[in-house]
Amino acid sequence: MSVDKNTVRKVARLARIAVPEERLEPLAGELNSILAWIEQLNEVNVDGVEAMTTPVAMKLPMREDVVSDGDIRDQVLANAPKSEDGFFVVPKVVE
Amino acid sequence: MTNLTQLTLSDAVDGLKAKQFSSKEITQAFLTEIDKSNPHLNAYVVVTADKALKMAEASDANLKAGKGGRLEGAPLGIKDLFCTAGVRTTACSNILGEFTPTYESTVTQNLWDQGAVMLGKLNMDEFAMGSANETSRFGPPASPWRRQGSNVKLTAGGSSGGSATAVSADLCLAATASDTGGSIRQPAAFTGTVGIKPTYGRASRYGMVAFASSLDQAGPLAKNVKDAALMLEIMCSADPKDSTSLHLPVPEWTKSVGQSVKGMRIGIPKEYRVDGMPEEIEKLWQQGIAWLKAEGATIVDVSLPHTKYALPAYYIVAPAEASSNLARYDGIRYGARQSGDGSLTSTYETTRAKGFGAEVQRRLMIGTYVLSAGYYDAYYLRAQKVRTKILEDFEKAFEVCDALLTPATPSAAFGYGEKGADPVEMYLNDIFTVTANLAGLPAIAVPAGVDHQGLPLGLQVIGKALDEEACFKVAGAIERAANFTARPARWW
Numbered sequence: 001m002s003v004d005k006n007t008v009r010k011v012a013r014l015a016r017i018a019v020p021e022e023r024l025e026p027l028a029g030e031l032n033s034i035l036a037w038i039e040q041l042n043e044v045n046v047d048g049v050e051a052m053t054t055p056v057a058m059k060l061p062m063r064e065d066v067v068s069d070g071d072i073r074d075q076v077l078a079n080a081p082k083s084e085d086g087f088f089v090v091p092k093v094v095e
Numbered sequence: 096m097t098n099l100t101q102l103t104l105s106d107a108v109d110g111l112k113a114k115q116f117s118s119k120e121i122t123q124a125f126l127t128e129i130d131k132s133n134p135h136l137n138a139y140v141v142v143t144a145d146k147a148l149k150m151a152e153a154s155d156a157n158l159k160a161g162k163g164g165r166l167e168g169a170p171l172g173i174k175d176l177f178c179t180a181g182v183r184t185t186a187c188s189n190i191l192g193e194f195t196p197t198y199e200s201t202v203t204q205n206l207w208d209q210g211a212v213m214l215g216k217l218n219m220d221e222f223a224m225g226s227a228n229e230t231s232r233f234g235p236p237a238s239p240w241r242r243q244g245s246n247v248k249l250t251a252g253g254s255s256g257g258s259a260t261a262v263s264a265d266l267c268l269a270a271t272a273s274d275t276g277g278s279i280r281q282p283a284a285f286t287g288t289v290g291i292k293p294t295y296g297r298a299s300r301y302g303m304v305a306f307a308s309s310l311d312q313a314g315p316l317a318k319n320v321k322d323a324a325l326m327l328e329i330m331c332s333a334d335p336k337d338s339t340s341l342h343l344p345v346p347e348w349t350k351s352v353g354q355s356v357k358g359m360r361i362g363i364p365k366e367y368r369v370d371g372m373p374e375e376i377e378k379l380w381q382q383g384i385a386w387l388k389a390e391g392a393t394i395v396d397v398s399l400p401h402t403k404y405a406l407p408a409y410y411i412v413a414p415a416e417a418s419s420n421l422a423r424y425d426g427i428r429y430g431a432r433q434s435g436d437g438s439l440t441s442t443y444e445t446t447r448a449k450g451f452g453a454e455v456q457r458r459l460m461i462g463t464y465v466l467s468a469g470y471y472d473a474y475y476l477r478a479q480k481v482r483t484k485i486l487e488d489f490e491k492a493f494e495v496c497d498a499l500l501t502p503a504t505p506s507a508a509f510g511y512g513e514k515g516a517d518p519v520e521m522y523l524n525d526i527f528t529v530t531a532n533l534a535g536l537p538a539i540a541v542p543a544g545v546d547h548q549g550l551p552l553g554l555q556v557i558g559k560a561l562d563e564e565a566c567f568k569v570a571g572a573i574e575r576a577a578n579f580t581a582r583p584a585r586w587w
Contacts, residue, residue: 003464015418015463016425017456018435018444027460030518034461037519038407038474044481052482055295055535055560060338075197079429090427091439 002032099124104169104268104322111158111168118151118158118168122212125170129214129266135587137236138260140175141183142215150212157210165329167210172267174258175216176223177203177313178302182213186304187231188221190424190450192431200302201337202271202313202330209329214267218257221452222421223278223306226524228256229511230454238286238508239264239583242548246586247510249550252282258316259286263583269317269326273303275310276409277528280540283316284503284553287542287581289323289570290316294561295535296341298327299334307416308339310409310532320541320570324348327563343561351567357391361569362496366402367527369505375546376502383500383543383554386576387569397492397499401484405530406522408485411465411478412533417455418462424450457518486534489557498565501527503540503553527555537563541570542579551581 003011005024008031012019019027073086082089099121102110110116126144133139147170154168178184178196185191199207207213221230227250229235238251238260251259255272259282262270272279274292283290291314298313305311315326328348334340363384368377384394426432426446433449435441451459465474492499505526514521531538537560540553554573558565 007464008460011460011464011467014467015459016422016440016443016447017451017459018441018448019456027457030457031460031464034410034457034518035464038410040407041404041411041477041481044401044404044477044484046477046480046484049480049483051476051479052486052533054339055486056341058296058341061335061342063335072197076428078197079194081192081426081430081432088427091434091437091442093439 002035003028100128100265102268103318105325107169107268108166112163114158118154118212119148121168122147122151122170122214125214125267132264132266132587135237136239136260136264136266137234138218138257138264138266139172139215140187140218140233140257143182143213146182147212147214154210154212164209165325166206168212169210169268170212170214171206172214172217172258172261172270173203174255174271174273175219176273176304177271178304179203179213179216182216184216184304185232186222187219187233188450188452188455189232190430190447194429196302198302201299201332201334202303205329205332206271217261217270220254220256221455222304222417223254223273223275224417224454224458225253226277226281226521227511227514228253230452232452235511236260239587240286240508240550241583241586242550245548249508249510250285252285252508254278255282255316259283259288262286262288262316262318264587269315269322271313271330272316273311273313274532275306275413276532277525279314279316280528280538280553280555281504281524283540284542285508285551287551287579288316288318289320289539289541290314291323291327291539291563291566292531292537293327293331293563294341294537296339297331297345297563299332299337299340301334301336305420307413308420309416310413320567320574321349321352323539324352324567346564348563348567351564352571354568354571355390356387356568356572359392359498359565359569360395360496361387361392362395362397362492362499364397364399364402364492364499364501366399367501369526372505376505376552379544379552379554380500380502383573386573387500390572390576395496397496399488399492399530401481401488402530404481405485405533406526408478408481408533409525409529410461410522411474412482414458414462415466415475416462418459418466421455421459426450454518482533485530489534489536493559498569499557500569501555501557503527503555507546507548507550507552531557536560537566539566539570541573543573543577544579545581549581
């Protein structure tokens with residue numbers, strides 16, 4: 001599998017990274033060299049093999065479904081690039 | 096009295112308890128040294144002098160009252176990956192802007208609870224993605240080590256390059272670090288320091304800036320094996336704030352360090368003898384084998400046949416998880432926002448294009464691609480299955496041995512710009528370390544000698560899951576046999 005300029009444009013869009021037109025071709029080259037190297041994994045027979053989850057079998061811990069945190073609005077907003085009246089300010093999304 | 100900054104962590108803790116010097120004295124000694132050295136070494140990206148002195152004063156009051164934790168008054172450096180309340184934390188990425196956490200990571204909280212003093216935040220590769228610490232928004236640190244007769248600026252390794260620089264240049268007693276593919280052990284090997292990555296789940300990931308969640312583990316960089324054990328004992332804990340944290344008691348690893356390796360079976364994996372590996376690395380490995388034999392260990396040849404697939408598997412799993420983890424950086428809730436043309440999509444795309452460096456963008460693109468519709472099975476799922484094969488290799492090897500001995504890195508430290516432009520060439524640096532991350536196993540790097548140019552070289556000990564004890568025992572034996580006393584000649 002190898003990627004072309006259009007695939008790079010699509011992937012950049014999915015990753016929400018603005019990539020200038022002139023960077024698409026060089027990026028395709030870089031990605032292809034990494035992907036070609038990754039292709040080696042096709043040599044490994046993984047029939048019937050389970051995907052790895054953890055080296056130490058452990059049950060996920062459960063806890064009571066109760067509020068254990070909160071009432072920290074000002075802390076949550078403390079690093080916002082833009083906030084007003086206790087809200088995040090975001091670009092207009094509805095016309 | 097000897098220079099306070101040159102003490103080991105254990106000796107400093109003892110000296111503080113015995114009131115040979117105060118925390119304020121040793122903290123001030125470090126701050127003065129950082130002031131002098133940091134313009135040349137660029138190890139610290141934030142120096143928290145006021146906070147350090149306040150913490151030192153509190154420690155001195157505790158010590159005076161005969162109280163205090165296991166690290167009371169001991170000044171440490173913190174990798175910029177750990178959230179520290181009230182202190183800027185950016186993982187050395189522009190996208191985090193001036194982000195100042197309002198909460199503390201569990202690992203650092205554990206250290207403060209034992210009385211440690213924070214000197215500042217240490218340089219690293221952006222989001223821990225790199226093997227030379229050259230992707231940092233603050234520029235790379237300079238290793239205190241140089242080749243004999245050369246003034247070429249060398250890397251202290253990556254991603255924990257700032258931690259390794261600070262520990263090896265006596266700019267802290269010990270440092271926190273993190274390891275996703277070798278980011279503790281490779282810098283340790285490059286700087287003549289000791290670094291350990293524990294079993295996955297031993298250290299809480301709460302408050303650690305996430306890179307690849309199934310691989311990331313915190314661990315220390317320290318001046319010797321005992322200090323590393325002391326740091327790790329305190330950093331690790333069962334934490335309800337991290338669901339992957341192991342709910343197991345933390346053993347007393349400091350007690351393992353001096354223990355004999357007599358009767359232990361040490362496995363030597365033949366696949367770690369790679370093409371183009373310098374003869375000096377092979378020699379060092381043989382030397383390590385001879386030392387352990389002389390201490391009464393039995394050497395066993397083992398095979399880990401899927402070793403060559405570890406790096407390619409890593410470069411699917413890590414970018415895939417990173418692309419998911421780093422989706423949170425959208426310029427809306429925190430970090431540096433760029434507005435683009437003012438629309439929401441343009442805000443996202445411009446924020447991320449300007450905020451992420453080239454290597455991070457490359458990995459996010461790879462990760463997004465391998466997770467995109469139709470490719471999940473071919474890439475991510477297959478890589479996770481290869482991980483199982485790699486873990487099975489280890490489990491099979493551990494049927495006939497108690498720990499594995501390998502080189503830590505395929506070469507000594509290299510100079511900035513000495514590697515080619517091909518990203519895969521840089522990735523190959525992690526060839527000996529990445530397997531332990533994929534299998535979740537504990538692994539330690541310990542200095543064992545110098546190369547013909549006087550640069551440190553390290554050996555790695557990989558243990559069974561949850562058997563950090565074996566790592567500390569074997570590393571301790573290597574440390575005693577190697578008697579590594581080389582120091583960087585001061586040029587800064």
